[in-house]
Amino acid sequence: MVFRPTMGISRNLSSEVSTEALSAQEVWQRCLEVLQHNFGSNTAPIRTFLGAVQPIQLQGGVLTLRVPSQFFYEYIEEHFSAIIVRTLRRLLGPKARLEYHVMTAAEAAPMRLPSQELPPPTVFPGIRSTQTFPTNLNPKYTFENFIEGECNRIARSAGMTVAQRPGQTAFNPLFIYGEVGQGKTHLAHAIGNYARLLHPDKAILYLTSERFTQEYTEAARSKKFSEFLQKLHSVDLLIVDDIQFLIGKQSTQDMFFHVFNHLHQKSRQIVITADAPPSELRGMEERIISRFSWGLAAPLMPPDYETRLAILRFKLQQEGIQIPEEILAYIAENVQSHVRDLEGVVIQLLAETSIRRRELTLSLAQEIVSRFKPLRTRAITVDAILKAVSNYFKIHIDELTGKSRRKEVAYARHIAVFLARKHTRNALKALGEYFGGRDHSTILHSYQWVSEMLPISQDLSRHVQDLERILFRTT
Ligand code: ADP
Ligand code: MG
Numbered sequence: 001m002v003f004r005p006t007m008g009i010s011r012n013l014s015s016e017v018s019t020e021a022l023s024a025q026e027v028w029q030r031c032l033e034v035l036q037h038n039f040g041s042n043t044a045p046i047r048t049f050l051g052a053v054q055p056i057q058l059q060g061g062v063l064t065l066r067v068p069s070q071f072f073y074e075y076i077e078e079h080f081s082a083i084i085v086r087t088l089r090r091l092l093g094p095k096a097r098l099e100y101h102v103m104t105a106a107e108a109a110p111m112r113l114p115s116q117e118l119p120p121p122t123v124f125p126g127i128r129s130t131q132t133f134p135t136n137l138n139p140k141y142t143f144e145n146f147i148e149g150e151c152n153r154i155a156r157s158a159g160m161t162v163a164q165r166p167g168q169t170a171f172n173p174l175f176i177y178g179e180v181g182q183g184k185t186h187l188a189h190a191i192g193n194y195a196r197l198l199h200p201d202k203a204i205l206y207l208t209s210e211r212f213t214q215e216y217t218e219a220a221r222s223k224k225f226s227e228f229l230q231k232l233h234s235v236d237l238l239i240v241d242d243i244q245f246l247i248g249k250q251s252t253q254d255m256f257f258h259v260f261n262h263l264h265q266k267s268r269q270i271v272i273t274a275d276a277p278p279s280e281l282r283g284m285e286e287r288i289i290s291r292f293s294w295g296l297a298a299p300l301m302p303p304d305y306e307t308r309l310a311i312l313r314f315k316l317q318q319e320g321i322q323i324p325e326e327i328l329a330y331i332a333e334n335v336q337s338h339v340r341d342l343e344g345v346v347i348q349l350l351a352e353t354s355i356r357r358r359e360l361t362l363s364l365a366q367e368i369v370s371r372f373k374p375l376r377t378r379a380i381t382v383d384a385i386l387k388a389v390s391n392y393f394k395i396h397i398d399e400l401t402g403k404s405r406r407k408e409v410a411y412a413r414h415i416a417v418f419l420a421r422k423h424t425r426n427a428l429k430a431l432g433e434y435f436g437g438r439d440h441s442t443i444l445h446s447y448q449w450v451s452e453m454l455p456i457s458q459d460l461s462r463h464v465q466d467l468e469r470i471l472f473r474t475t
Contacts, residue, residue: 027063027091028055034087035080049075061096063088066103073100075258131203133231135196136211141189147314149307152183155298159187159271163194166202166237166269171296173260173270177277178300181338184273187300188239191271195237202236209245213252232259239271247283247425257288264294283427303339308332311339315346321353327365334369341372380423380471382434388470389416392463401436415463417443418450423471 057064067073088096148156155176162174178184192206219228246253263270278292309332316323335341348368352358390397393412400413420431428440453460
């Protein structure tokens with residue numbers, strides 16, 4: 001990763017090179033090359049952010065960049081400036097510096113991102129009418145059909161509060177967490193739907209974090225980035241569901257961080273859901289986690305007996321099923337895991353009684369409930385992966401995590417890294433520790449190698465599939 005100056009500009013000469021010897025454009029070009037080199041294949045942020053930058057002046061060792069907005073300035077300063085300044089010093093001497101010229105609105109108007117059409121104005125100043133993008137809200141999920149109970153009281157009432165006064169309460173962000181099937185998505189939509197009802201003038205956007213990732217990547221690729229940004233910046237209530245899926249996606253996390261800050265600063269409401277409390281989102285950037293604790297973190301806990309009973313009653317009533325108290329109590333007593341399972345029982349009851357015309361008896365209820373016995377789903381660990389790979393290829397774990405460069409060992413190691421990155425939530429750095437203290441770029445390289453080869457190599461694909469089958473069966 002070391003940049004070697006070429007063509008007569010060497011370290012000892014550098015301080016003597018007068019600034020006039022190189023133009024702002026040339027110096028900037030060199031910086032871009034170094035950046036590209038440093039960021040490897042992940043060039044989307046570079047293209048997006050630096051493509052819109054113009055080097056406008058080089059004087060006295062100070063390179064001035066013209067950037068389209070404050071946001072670009074902040075992003076570049078945070079992510080790229082260290083490398084840029086290092087490169088400048090190498091080229092221009094130890095006093096070299098970077099300065100920014102943030103374009104004013106008037107300057108920015110005729111400016112275009114590279115080879116990009118200027119997006120049509122989507123928001124007209126002064127007339128904040130209806131939003132121009134879909135909210136993605138599912139009208140099916142409301143507060144009316146979200147049954148209140150001890151297990152969800154805080155989250156539910158905080159959700160109603162932020163829907164009533166988005167951005168105006170201390171619950172910003174509102175961070176809702178709970179295991180799968182506990183009602184996070186339902187509550188997230190309910191908040192959006194209620195807010196929409198109360199504030200038809202406000203822009204509301206619901207995104208799963210996968211969708212966020214997808215839209216961001218797409219925008220960066222198709223050069224529609226400023227539209228994407230404009231949309232997110234215009235939102236009054238942003239709901240991001242299942243934020244844990246941003247773990248391991250560095251540039252998307254960065255993007256989210258900036259959107260978060262922008263909205264938060266403008267007192268717009270942010271609602272986030274996750275499968276764990278902020279402090280336990282291992283692998284999520286520290287600074288993002290700390291932002292999450294600015295507001296309120298509210299749990300959705302497994303439903304207690306009373307709530308299970310209430311939910312069951314409600315769902316059965318909606319389906320028009322009459323059911324003896326005894327059977328109801330039996331189900332509520334025995335299906336303890338997720339609200340989703342309670343729903344599953346209701347659906348199967350409905351199927352058995354109406355389609356198969358079976359009589360609704362306690363023994364039928366027992367039969368159905370037994371289908372919902374909690375599956376043991378222990379999370380897959382790196383150790384389990386190492387063990388499986390070691391058995392599969394008959395290579396000792398020490399060798400897998402050691403320094404051996406034997407072809408078979410390296411191959412098995414690539415696969416182990418790939419599986420670990422795919423199925424566990426460890427950050428690259430943490431994975432490096434498991435694999436004998438390798439650095440994160442080595443880990444990333446293994447992962448990328450397997451990802452790229454998978455569609456091409458049948459052997460590789462079979463090995464990975466075999467191992468996944470083994471892992472999911474035995475762990
Ligand atoms: P999660 O997003 O946490 O995995 P979901 O929001 O998808 O969970 O909920 C699973 C199912 O359980 C959904 O159909 C949802 O409507 C239902 N559900 C969850 N909690 C409640 C509740 N308190 N009242 C009524 N239905 C609920
Ligand atoms: Mg969900």
